[in-house]
Amino acid sequence: MDAQIMEAATAYEIKPRQAVALETRRVAKTYPSDLGLIRAVDDVSFEVRQGEFVALVGPSGSGKTTMLAMLAALLSPSSGQLLLDGMDLAQMSDIERVRLRREKIGFTFQANNLVPYLTALENVELMLRLNGRLDKAGRVRSQELLARLGLGERMANLPSQMSGGQQQRVAIARALIHNPSLVLADEPTASLDTERAYQVVETFANLIHENNRAGIMVTHDLRMVTYTDRVLQMRDGKLVKQYVTREEIEGLAGGRLEH
Amino acid sequence: MATKVSNPSADLPVFLSFKEVWRNRGRFLLFSLVIALITLLVLFIAALGEGLGNGNREYLAKLDAQLLVYSEKSDFLIAASRVDPALSTSIRRVPGVENAGPLGTSSVNLVSRESGQTLKISLIGAEPGRPGLPPVISGQPLRASKANEMIIDSNVAERSDIKVGDTVVVQSTQGTDTEEYRLRVIGLTDSRQYSLAPTAFVPFQTWDKVRPKSQAEVNSNNPTANVIAVRVSNPAEMEVVEARIFENIQNVETATIEKAIQNVPGYSAQQSTIQTQGVFTLFIGLLVIGGFFQIQVLQKVPQIGVLKAIGAPNPVIAAASVLQILIVTALGVAIGGLLTFLFSLSFPPTVPIVFNGQRTLLALGLLLLIGPVGGLVSIRYAVRIEPLKALGLSS
Ligand SMILES: Nc1ncnc2c1ncn2[C@@H]1O[C@H](COP(=O)(O)OP(=O)(O)OP(=O)(O)O)[C@@H](O)[C@H]1O
Ligand SMILES: [Mg+2]
Numbered sequence: 001m002d003a004q005i006m007e008a009a010t011a012y013e014i015k016p017r018q019a020v021a022l023e024t025r026r027v028a029k030t031y032p033s034d035l036g037l038i039r040a041v042d043d044v045s046f047e048v049r050q051g052e053f054v055a056l057v058g059p060s061g062s063g064k065t066t067m068l069a070m071l072a073a074l075l076s077p078s079s080g081q082l083l084l085d086g087m088d089l090a091q092m093s094d095i096e097r098v099r100l101r102r103e104k105i106g107f108t109f110q111a112n113n114l115v116p117y118l119t120a121l122e123n124v125e126l127m128l129r130l131n132g133r134l135d136k137a138g139r140v141r142s143q144e145l146l147a148r149l150g151l152g153e154r155m156a157n158l159p160s161q162m163s164g165g166q167q168q169r170v171a172i173a174r175a176l177i178h179n180p181s182l183v184l185a186d187e188p189t190a191s192l193d194t195e196r197a198y199q200v201v202e203t204f205a206n207l208i209h210e211n212n213r214a215g216i217m218v219t220h221d222l223r224m225v226t227y228t229d230r231v232l233q234m235r236d237g238k239l240v241k242q243y244v245t246r247e248e249i250e251g252l253a254g255g256r257l258e259h
Numbered sequence: 260m261a262t263k264v265s266n267p268s269a270d271l272p273v274f275l276s277f278k279e280v281w282r283n284r285g286r287f288l289l290f291s292l293v294i295a296l297i298t299l300l301v302l303f304i305a306a307l308g309e310g311l312g313n314g315n316r317e318y319l320a321k322l323d324a325q326l327l328v329y330s331e332k333s334d335f336l337i338a339a340s341r342v343d344p345a346l347s348t349s350i351r352r353v354p355g356v357e358n359a360g361p362l363g364t365s366s367v368n369l370v371s372r373e374s375g376q377t378l379k380i381s382l383i384g385a386e387p388g389r390p391g392l393p394p395v396i397s398g399q400p401l402r403a404s405k406a407n408e409m410i411i412d413s414n415v416a417e418r419s420d421i422k423v424g425d426t427v428v429v430q431s432t433q434g435t436d437t438e439e440y441r442l443r444v445i446g447l448t449d450s451r452q453y454s455l456a457p458t459a460f461v462p463f464q465t466w467d468k469v470r471p472k473s474q475a476e477v478n479s480n481n482p483t484a485n486v487i488a489v490r491v492s493n494p495a496e497m498e499v500v501e502a503r504i505f506e507n508i509q510n511v512e513t514a515t516i517e518k519a520i521q522n523v524p525g526y527s528a529q530q531s532t533i534q535t536q537g538v539f540t541l542f543i544g545l546l547v548i549g550g551f552f553q554i555q556v557l558q559k560v561p562q563i564g565v566l567k568a569i570g571a572p573n574p575v576i577a578a579a580s581v582l583q584i585l586i587v588t589a590l591g592v593a594i595g596g597l598l599t600f601l602f603s604l605s606f607p608p609t610v611p612i613v614f615n616g617q618r619t620l621l622a623l624g625l626l627l628l629i630g631p632v633g634g635l636v637s638i639r640y641a642v643r644i645e646p647l648k649a650l651g652l653s654s
Contacts (some may be wrong), residue, residue, distance in 0.1 A: 133265060186650055
């Protein structure tokens, strides 16, 4: 399995450069506090191309979740620009953001990912319902995607009848089913054991590459970056380092975090 | 770049609310049962109000007259009022009066000759051809003014074996003796309760003869009515005519039928007590429903956060919440209505509950309404949940 992934990743590297899906320009987010302003995200600029799976890492409090929330159009930046498919998220009205989230973004969250009263299949189809385009083809695609994620037997199960790893995989299917431009994952492995965590992130990476989406995963677990194409490291709200080559990434995944 | 606007399918709130209720059917059914019990209570209170109210007002409310003329200082108490039946002759001469006649009311025992069964009834006397006698639904109306004939209302028929064609005995106290009078039942009318009792009607002169009397009354021999019932030619001019009667006739006071009903002893107090109970029960229902859905929405913060984060617009969240409350309330009210109906079947006709009145409809309407109203706070709360919660953040 691992060898296969390495192959896929290598194969991806030699592909021609893809179009930019997401670009942040000098994005900052400040929170007021008793001690003055907290710069949770400070002057961060980067871009993510279609078909690229990027990890966002950094110590606790470094601004990862805040960054992700801004990318998800859930939080407005204090300054800077966030361009998704060329549109600036910072300039959008609330209603436009809600629409953008269901049309152009796919999500997996750390916890409480799924709607508890919907089955695995219904949770995936929900994304299509939200966009008013659940048709026969969509149903079939949802089932195929779940089967692809090893959940062929679990489609009629409620979240409470599934393991954490299975739930994360359903969330991955939900994040991809509507062909979003950007897929965001917040600590997808936080509640999983190592074995499951590898499986989930591996499948995630494969699907992002296959479907040519832009993917960003926030993670604490540096071992997981082995499946990503690039790693963005944050500290105190700043983007301090990028790991681009396989060597750098594997070095990071092996635990040699450079300062 | 595709700029096709994609909105949620119109049935999304329906889908979400039905799925949620169905997949948590145990919990929601339990809560529907709580609403059913509240419904049962509210409907019984409404039915009791209607039933007791009817017992007091039915005869008067159905009276073919718009005004009652009482003796002076009777405080609009029919039983306390004493008027000369001849007064109706002068009242009939007042312009705008179409017809007027004496009414007598009293309480007597009615004995079935067949079974010997005794029923306490209100005996009402009125002159044939004048206001006060009801139309019959079977048999003959009263025509002769002195005949020993009687019309019974449906309550008498229901609570005894007396039927049209029977001869019955009226027992009444005359001074120190109990006298018995034989009368023939010639007609049946619909429910016309008076003084919370089944009612029978006799010609006024017959009534004056058989009504219970004190020793003084037995000796005096003057015919006495309680009130004069007045039918006006044009109901729109009722108040003008009332004022004319009051001006032209000495030593009387007048009241509209509505006022007469309000002054039936205990009627207003009873009705306002029952109404207060009903309102309080509805209020408790409001709080219970509000509390339930508020607790529920607090538990649902993460999942609503996720729904919003993945792009569910607020109107969808709000509509799904309202629908869910409506489903649960409607189910509860339906179960409660059914329970009430089944219970009511087991009640004997003597229990004064009436389920087909306006009040039952009003109560049902209010019960359905308290769901969304009680849940308003929780709906507002749901709409205000921030999608950032899905990421464990708050702004
Ligand atoms: N609503 C807020 N109000 C004030 N400060 C906030 C708020 N949210 C986040 N912060 C601060 O912003 C900084 C970045 O927080 P953030 O949650 O983005 O970090 P993180 O990298 O996700 O950390 P972790 O790995 O612990 O999840 C922290 O110092 C945090 O205390
Ligand atoms: Mg975080």
